[in-house]
Amino acid sequence: MSSRRSRSNQQSSTSRITDDQIADLISKLQQLIPELRGRRFNKVSASKVLQETCNYIRNLHREVDDLSDRLSELLASTEADSEQAAIIRSLLM
Amino acid sequence: MASLISSDPDTSPELNRKKRKRSTVETNSSMEKHRSKRWRTDKEQQIYSLKLFDALRGSRRSGREVRVTADRVLAVSARGATRWSRAILTSQLGGGASLRNHKKAKVVTGNGKLKKQPAAIKKENRRLPAVVRRVKVLGGLVPGCRKLSLPNLLEEATDYIAALEMQVRAMTALTQIIGGGGAAPPPADHQLGSS
Numbered sequence: 122m123s124s125r126r127s128r129s130n131q132q133s134s135t136s137r138i139t140d141d142q143i144a145d146l147i148s149k150l151q152q153l154i155p156e157l158r159g160r161r162f163n164k165v166s167a168s169k170v171l172q173e174t175c176n177y178i179r180n181l182h183r184e185v186d187d188l189s190d191r192l193s194e195l196l197a198s199t200e201a202d203s204e205q206a207a208i209i210r211s212l213l214m
Numbered sequence: 215m216a217s218l219i220s221s222d223p224d225t226s227p228e229l230n231r232k233k234r235k236r237s238t239v240e241t242n243s244s245m246e247k248h249r250s251k252r253w254r255t256d257k258e259q260q261i262y263s264l265k266l267f268d269a270l271r272g273s274r275r276s277g278r279e280v281r282v283t284a285d286r287v288l289a290v291s292a293r294g295a296t297r298w299s300r301a302i303l304t305s306q307l308g309g310g311a312s313l314r315n316h317k318k319a320k321v322v323t324g325n326g327k328l329k330k331q332p333a334a335i336k337k338e339n340r341r342l343p344a345v346v347r348r349v350k351v352l353g354g355l356v357p358g359c360r361k362l363s364l365p366n367l368l369e370e371a372t373d374y375i376a377a378l379e380m381q382v383r384a385m386t387a388l389t390q391i392i393g394g395g396g397a398a399p400p401p402a403d404h405q406l407g408s409s
Contacts, residue, residue, distance in 0.1 A: 138365060146368045154373050171348035174371065178355045181378040188385040189284060190277035195392045197275050206271060212391045213263045 252378040289337045298374045301358020
């Protein structure tokens with residue numbers, strides 16, 4: 122088993138990907154998803170990790186959309202005079 | 215007391231193989247982590263917030279325009295290092311380049327997907343069909359990554375998620391700052407004061 126693993130790792134850049142490598146990548150992905158971060162790997166299937174990843178990205182997209190709408194409203198109501206802009210910029214730094 | 219493993223690691227071929235494998239994996243993952251960790255620094259977020267604010271001041275202000283601008287500034291911040299960032303920039307440049315990629319994506323009906331599935335299942339017996347399906351969905355969510363191999367897709371998705379999280383943090387902070395401290399001075403109305 123270990124010999125097969127190391128052999129395929131040596132040619133992993135161009136040829137087939139092993140199941141072990143996929144499992145490794147999926148577990149890395151799992152650590153990024155807040156929903157799944159605390160759980161141990163053998164309790165979460167690859168399919169579940171991928172599903173939660175997709176949900177998470179969709180949620181982030183939606184948050185960005187909502188924030189974009191909010192920002193557009195705020196920018197419309199504040200006049201963009203340079204003094205206010207300078208204050209805002211200094212608060213951002 | 216008796217050690218089961220040879221005490222000298224250099225002479226053991228088994229441990230050598232493990233060492234080599236570990237160093238390859240570590241190089242790859244350290245590169246990924248370094249790239250994704252960029253998005254988590256305060257400095258990166260500050261730079262993004264400033265650039266975004268400057269970009270928004272000069273533009274039209276629909277929600278959609280803000281979103282487009284926010285994505286563009288985010289993609290520029292990636293400095294061309296990732297596929298998703300390059301895809302965002304090319305898709306925003308008039309849309310000519312995006313036609314080729316979206317030829318198949320336009321026909322996203324249920325029938326199209328169902329026809330494809332039997333072939334996918336036959337070809338990839340080693341992976342579960344459910345996983346294949348979810349991988350395709352993920353590929354559709356990360357810009358420019360529909361046809362990527364699984365390891366590359368996961369790498370792109372990792373960086374993309376980190377970047378999106380930063381985008382949310384930065385835009386939230388920007389919203390609070392503008393919303394809290396950006397109130398326009400009230401119009402001159404002397405009725406309340408002494409007239």
